[in-house]
Structures are given as C-alpha cells and as structure tokens.
Amino acid sequence: MYSPEVRTAAIIGFGYMGASMALDLLDQGVRVTAHDLPDALCGLKEVESFQDVEIATSPANAATADLVVLAAPIQTNLRILNEIAPALLNTRLVIDVGSTKRAIVAAAESLGIGARFVGCHPVCGSALSGWNHSRPGLFRDRRVYLCRTAESSESAAGLATTLWQSVGATVEAMNADEHDRLLAWTSHLPQALSTLLGVTLGTRGIRRTDLGPGGEKMTELAQSSPEVWSPILLDNMDNVGEALDAFAEQLQDLSAELRKKNEQEISRVFRETSKWASPAPQGQGVSRVERRSGTARRS
C-alpha cells in the first residue's frame, strides 16, 4: 500500500494503462475495482493476475474509493468526471492519465473538486491497447507529468507524487497549458505523422508488410487505438495544428531544395539532424565496440 490513506482504488477505463496501474496497485495490497463496459471486461477474471479485481460496470460507486483513476479515452474521462463528481465524498485523490490536460483540469475546477484532483500524464505511449496487453511495471523509469488544478491541495499533490514514485516513475510538475503545448510537439505530432504515413502508403496501395524495418518502425504508432487518439488531437487542436504547420513548412523546404538538387543544403539538414538525434558522445556505439574488441571507435 503506497499510502495508508489509499486502501481502495477505482480504475475507470480498464485498458492498457488502467490495467497496468491496477497490477502495480494490487501488488501493493490496494483493493482495486475495474470500471468498464461489460464487453471490455469479458474474460478478465479468468486471468490469474486479475482474479482479485472487483468488477463494476457502472462508474456510479467509484466515488466511494480512496483513489479514483480516470483511464478511459479523454472524452469519456470528462463525461465520467461530471457524473461522479457530486458523489466524491471520501475520495482522497482523483487523477486521470490522459494525454491532454487543459480540459480535464478545467473540468475538475469547475466541478468543485479541484482540491482533490491532479491531472497526470504518464509518458509510456505505445501502439498497444486493452487490458490483455497490460503489464506490471509499465510505469517504471517513465516520466509522468503532474498538472495541478488551481486548488489542488498539498495533500492531493503529495499523494499523486507518492503514487507515481511507488510504481517507479519520475514526476515532473507542469501547468496544464504548458503540458498541452509541449506534448503537441513531443507526442501528438509524432503520432499524427505515423498515422499520416500510413494513410499515404495505404492510399498508394502499399501494405505494411511491403515495408522494410525502417518503414515498419515509422508506422508502428499508426496501429494506436483510434478511440484514444482522435479525441486527443481534437482536444489539443490549437497546439497540434501549430506543430503540424511547422512540420509542413520543413517538409516544403526540403522538397524545394531537393527539386533544386541543392546538395549542400540537403546534406546540411541530414547532418545537423543526425547530430540532434544521436546519443551524446559517450553513447552506445563505443561501449558496444569496447565489449567486443577492446578498441574504442565510433562509426
């Protein structure tokens, strides 16, 4: 039990993230209730590691838990927060784990539960979804952004911090505006590009199996759950739009230089970006060679 104040947890939206959190909490002795549609929870109790999870098919009684975790797609989180807010009497902490933070933080404030709410975003993105892909330790060594409301109490913020630390994550505080602006670039843009590459190749009649390892890697995120991602992009439209525009501009520049056969410029772009993307000098290259031959040399 990561805190004596948290003996019971309600996980609303029992997918990849929610179920992984459940596994870590169960391991700590917390009593976990899984809230999701009956269809989504079908088969759950047959899995040994989930045998102790209680199943609830309506979020109504979630409000009695010490900890409430909103882990459904972001629009569902908003809707359910609205539903359960009036009943949240004894709950010590309400968090969400969605990829955007402005809307949910604002909702918590306007519903009058700002003191007990902390928006959370564990950055452990993956194309996987569903509890059948969940695993204990998912959050270990991951970064979690914590976005307090205007009224988050010290006690709620402390509980949220301890929760994430207890599952091995590192927390980073940030306000919701900053968060959504940053994540548009570091997360939502990469997801959009992978999806757009899939659209482009699919439209050309190319299947994913026609790709080499590089192309496969670049379209892996395109597998991500549409139910999760299309609301994220819409919710963060202003910031994502800006990031997409910046990307489009770089794309146009490269295209133009390519058509001019501007070798110098193309090569500058690749050189500088390779430097940006490569690990710092004492990176993997050296250690691999050292292990193998005793000579330190980098490609």
Next chain:
Amino acid sequence: MYSPEVRTAAIIGFGYMGASMALDLLDQGVRVTAHDLPDALCGLKEVESFQDVEIATSPANAATADLVVLAAPIQTNLRILNEIAPALLNTRLVIDVGSTKRAIVAAAESLGIGARFVGCHPVCGSALSGWNHSRPGLFRDRRVYLCRTAESSESAAGLATTLWQSVGATVEAMNADEHDRLLAWTSHLPQALSTLLGVTLGTRGIRRTDLGPGGEKMTELAQSSPEVWSPILLDNMDNVGEALDAFAEQLQDLSAELRKKNEQEISRVFRETSKWASPAPQGQGVSRVERRSGTARRS
C-alpha cells in the same frame, strides 16, 4: 563458400552493410578484402572476427576478386565502379548494395560490364552505420531486391541469387525503375519524415531526450548516416518528391479537418489507418492472451 566460382571477395566501403556481408562470407570460407579509407578501417584488425580480412586502401586491385561488392554511399559506388570497370577481368559478379538502383545499373551498362553486374538492395535499414555495428546474419530473413541490367548474364544473376540465399535472405527481382519508384514510398519517405521530425523538434528547441517512447521511435531513423542518405534522396529526387507531395497533401487535409473540428473525419482517418497498420486478425494480440490466460480476446 557459397559457390565454387567465388573464392575471393572485395568489399568496397567497409561499413555496416559491407562488414556484415564480410562476416557471412568469411564464415563460408571466402577470402575477403576490405577496401575503405585508412581512417575508416582503423582498429579493424584488432577485432577477432575481422582478423582474416585483408585490408586495401585503394580500390584498384579490387578488380582481381571473384566477387566485387560495392557497399559505399551511392555516389562513391558510382565513382569507384567507373574506376575499376576497365580492370574487371576475371570477376564473376559485381553487385552493389545501395538504396537506389537506376543510376548504378545504367552506369554498369554504359561501362560495358552489364553482363556481370546485378544491382542489389538488401532491405535491412537501420540507423546504425560503421563496421563496428556490423554483425553476422544481418541479412537473414530480409528481402533483397535484385535489379538486373539489360545484359546481366544468367550466370551472374544466378550467382547473385545464390549469394543472398546463402546468407538467409529472400530475393525479389524488379527492374531498376520500378525499384526506385517503390522504395521512394516504402523507405525513402519514412527516412525523410523521421529526419524532418528531428528538424522540426530541434528548431523548436526540443531535445530527443524530452520525447516519450513514441517520439523516440519516430526519430530513430533521423540518426542515420547523412553521408548515406542525402545522396539517396538526391539520386531518387523525382520519386521522393512525388511521395513527399502525397504526404504533404494528406497532412494538409488532416490539418484542415482538425481546424474544422471534424470529429467524424479525423476519427475515420485514425480508424482506417489503424486497420491498415495492424497485423492480420490472427496476429500477435490473440496469441499473447492465449499464452497468458487461455482466453482469446483482442484489444
């Protein structure tokens, strides 16, 4: 020895691909000479697996080998093919392993060595470069495109096929025009997008370490060798330009729908692309659950 006709091989450009090929050939008992700049080969002989490789710092005597493998960046391959072509007397097969095929195949034809030349493109792309990252078995289970010249002899084509099969690859014949058109979409476009994402994020002041696992994956190819990639894009400019334009169009469409908050359309794009990108119904999802719990259920 994969064929009694090939007892000696000259690998010109001893990087990730060339050195990996060398390891496989050495294993077959072929005598291998590594041709590269002295600086690039520094330390090579200290590595046990490369002890039997002979070192040559000029391509001049490569022409005496039974098999010549051009494994330098594509512009260098073209230049060296020009230099050594007149001396290629006893060589049974000359191949290259570059990512574009029109220019090198045309060069082999115009240099009068078309009969003994087969353009090859092993699709095992990676951001790695340099012999210090090479490994035996790199080509196992990989696809290799074979592009014959107008005059490739049956014997040369047969030797090329056997060579790749002997290292575990699957060959796919294709003419050079087709190859360059297809690879612009399946390989050069994904590489360009990864680089452009790096440019975009770098320009915004974001470091690669600020990214989550998804963003990291999407910028992995951006680490690729600029010496290798900038010439590929320039050489395949017409096809790559077309692929970039098609991508830009999809990007513009998504941006526009996003700004219109067209939920239905955004969600359609994500849904269809996720279907395109996901493994076929009997894919990994099911088997993982089956292994774990005996219930077959997909997310």
